[in-house]
Structures are given as C-alpha cells and as structure tokens.
Amino acid sequence: MLYGALLWRRSGALHWGGVLLALNGVTCILGMIGTLTGSMLLSQGVMIGGILFLAALFPLGWGLWKGDRRRPFSIV
Numbered sequence: 001m002l003y004g005a006l007l008w009r010r011s012g013a014l015h016w017g018g019v020l021l022a023l024n025g026v027t028c029i030l031g032m033i034g035t036l037t038g039s040m041l042l043s044q045g046v047m048i049g050g051i052l053f054l055a056a057l058f059p060l061g062w063g064l065w066k067g068d069r070r071r072p073f074s075i076v
Helices: 001-007 012-038 045-066
Strands: none
Touching: 012 045
C-alpha cells in the first residue's frame, strides 16, 4: 500500500499502477480479516488482491520501461 501511495502521485502508467497496488493492499487486508473472522465474502479479498496485483504489473512495467527522462530512477 505504501509503494502504491507513492506511485499514485506520479503521472501516466505509474499512476495507474500505484492505484492498483493501493487497491491490492486494501483488498488483501480485507481478505485476511475475512479469513480470520470466517466471512466468506471478505475472504475473497485475497483472491481479488492477487488479481489486482497481476493487473498492476502491466502499467508498472510499462511505466518503468518507458521511464521519465526528466527524473530517471526517481519514485516520488
């Protein structure tokens, strides 16, 4: 979630990758709560979080591959 929050402030593909990473963290936490409490609905958050993480790899890979020529190797 922290890395997603940092990338959320960027523009372009890294922004969307950050959004998906932040959502991944939230849904995984909800999924863990659901697993511990026995809620079938909330425990699906772990699976949804995994899907969001895989989806975040595409914009993150594109944004890091394309790069920002003005600020190379900078996250924030």
